């Protein structure tokens with residue numbers, strides 16, 4: 001039997017902190033095991049070598065914040081058979097999407113000594129706002145096991161096992177005691193997409209919502225309950241405005257509490 | 260009825276350990292009383308209790324040294340019989356196909372300490388589901404056969420308990436090897452023991468004990484009578500199946516759906532919920548795969564996902580109705596019992612305090 005052609009993988013970076021790409025670098029042991037099946041054609045964090053497209057699988061990190069990036073993502077889409085976005089920046093605009101709720105020019109003049117060199121869009125947007133995305137892998141940063149699962153799913157042709165229910169289910173599966181019920185700690189777990197392994201509640205923290213909204217987020221009911229727990233309106237806004245501030249359900253909930 | 264003094268309680272645990280049993284029971288962790296391995300009786304939440312209401316649970320210190328002075332917590336015993344994640348079998352690629360590897364180990368011998376009456380009923384219900392039909396779940400059955408059960412009759416009701424309404428407590432009536440009633444009177448602290456099986460009787464021979472006096476047996480009766488009078492919740496179960504079947508469309512479902520987070524906590528903590536999903540976990544090289552079974556919930560979209568259609572129960576209204584109607588109505592048709600034992604966990608551990616007894620009451624009142 002002739003060996004199957006190698007899968008050509010590319011990793012692309014847009015506005016982001018590189019944390020999600022580093023997650024991929026940390027998977028080197030797993031990736032070595034498939035070195036004969038996968039060709040890493042483009043991955044600036046790992047190698048300077050660049051192979052020509054087209055690519056079988058493109059992993060895209062980061063959000064669109066410049067005119068140049070807005071056209072670069074179109075090219076990448078054209079050159080990619082399958083395009084998977086990884087991390088909160090790529091799937092929701094990231095923390096830098098906080099600019100979407102303010103005037104970006106105010107930030108620029110405050111932060112930079114020579115604002116005239118800054119060329120940026122007024123918004124930070126998810127990749128899916130610009131091109132068709134085949135699969136979104138959530139998280140800030142993404143979870144290494146889930147990344148391996150997604151790559152494996154494309155290599156072997158099965159559906160990735162990345163459930164989109166609440167973090168609560170993962171807490172209960174681990175036997176973690178609910179921090180909201182047992183301590184009165186405000187937690188975003190019930191409206192947040194699972195995937196982290198219920199990390200924060202296991203260490204007695206409320207969930208920060210790193211994986212964005214779950215499949216059917218009832219944010220209004222949760223905020224109302226937070227009110228009973230003594231959380232102030234402005235803190236509700238802050239809780240929903242972090243790494244996934246521009247994910248629709250979180251954006252709407254924050255807006256509803258902004259006066 | 261027999262008497263074991265408080266001072267002899269550790270001896271009971273040690274006698275079981277000598278017979279090769281590992282102790283599991285209530286212990287303090289992360290601000291709650293959970294079920295876990297115990298090194299000895301000293302790991303019990305001695306002198307602690309809990310206060311429970313809808314969506315709230317708090318530990319409190321008791322003025323006495325009671326060993327079992329609290330109600331049920333966030334865990335249930337089902338985690339030992341139907342673990343939240345379990346490998347069923349593995350497969351390895353071979354030259355011309357693959358090889359299935361079943362490494363089934365013997366279930367450990369466990370002694371469950373402090374099992375409450377509602378929990379014994381929940382186990383009997385899960386036995387029906389997982390061993391009562393044509394297909395017996397071998398993993399569940401093998402653990403079920405290897406437990407020794409030390410039940411405890413409840414000395415106080417939790418704020419969300421309603422076992423009296425469900426006829427499942429607070430006194431254990433079957434399904435135990437030994438059942439204890441803890442009595443604290445002045446400076447006396449002892450257990451009135453009811454022997455349920457021959458294994459229980461044999462064990463008793465290894466522990467200092469004596470025949471109970473009439474007044475001691477009476478005191479034990481009073482403990483449970485008192486508990487029965489202080490249930491935190493009640494549920495009128497008259498024709499409950501018919502009530503829910505007649506109200507498949509009722510405005511109350513919309514109202515509860517507006518509050519429900521579809522988070523699935525209620526199903527996870529429920530001691531009778533048995534739903535699981537199976538998935539294959541394959542390594543990146545495609546050489547090994549493992550079939551895993553994990554707890555699932557009818558509140559997730561995947562649960563009702565049909566290929567090419569998506570979720571056929573996509574509204575939260577439909578999902579809350581599924582959960583409550585299964586517990587209190589369709590369960591009777593399916594297994595001949597109620598699916599709810601009145602333990603109150605789904606009320607305490609619902610993050611927004613949705614209360615199954617209140618939902619039944621609302622539908623009943625609107626109907627009559």
Ligand code: SF4
Nearest residue numbers: 529599600602603605
């Ligand atoms: S439905 Fe609620 S009260 Fe009834 S057995 Fe389940 S968790 Fe306990």
Ligand code: SF4
Nearest residue numbers: 526532534557582585
């Ligand atoms: S209520 Fe839902 S999770 Fe529980 S047994 Fe029924 S269908 Fe399964």
Ligand code: SF4
Nearest residue numbers: 519520522523525609
């Ligand atoms: S009833 Fe409560 S615990 Fe159950 S899914 Fe709804 S919000 Fe979650």
